[in-house]
Amino acid sequence: MNPLEVKKENIWSYKQNKPSLIARDLNQLFNVPVKAALQILLARGVFKWLAVRRDLIKLKNDWRDKIVELNKEVVKLRKEINASSHPAKQYQYGYMKGYKKALEDARSDVRTLCHSERWRAPDFDVKALDIIEND
Numbered sequence: 001m002n003p004l005e006v007k008k009e010n011i012w013s014y015k016q017n018k019p020s021l022i023a024r025d026l027n028q029l030f031n032v033p034v035k036a037a038l039q040i041l042l043a044r045g046v047f048k049w050l051a052v053r054r055d056l057i058k059l060k061n062d063w064r065d066k067i068v069e070l071n072k073e074v075v076k077l078r079k080e081i082n083a084s085s086h087p088a089k090q091y092q093y094g095y096m097k098g099y100k101k102a103l104e105d106a107r108s109d110v111r112t113l114c115h116s117e118r119w120r121a122p123d124f125d126v127k128a129l130d131i132i133e134n135d
Contacts (some may be wrong), residue, residue, distance in 0.1 A: 004029065008119045016118070017050050056110050063107040070100040 001014055003025050015021055023037035041047055077093045121128035 002029075011118045017053060019047050019050060022046070053114070057114055060107055060110045060114060063103050063110070067100060067103050067107065070096060070103070074100060 019038055019041045022041060023034045026032040026037045027034045074096050081089055081093055119132060121132045
């Protein structure tokens with residue numbers, strides 16, 4: 001697919017998250033040497049942000065696994081607690097529920113970022129926003 005033909009309706013059909021794909025496109029469309037394109041992308045922070053995006057996805061998945069484990073512990077602890085339980089056990093139960101909720105909220109926020117709309121641009125890049133808003 002030709003990236004110069006991208007539209008809001010077909011943007012999800014394009015592979016993403018690899019600087020090498022960008023370099024390949026620039027080479028095929030404009031004869032920019034692949035190594036030069038990759039060096040420019042590295043210098044401009046594209047490598048970093050694509051790596052950070054992957055790290056966020058991994059973190060989100062790690063949090064999901066931690067939430068699953070915490071849920072098992074919370075359920076087990078809840079079964080052990082009764083009205084005469086030691087206050088420390090009740091405190092631990094409340095703490096674990098709160099910790100699990102905090103992880104769920106954080107994971108939800110990161111998931112929202114990872115699944116955000118692709119038809120967008122940084123809010124401080126006027127030229128990029130112009131392409132988004134006028135296509």
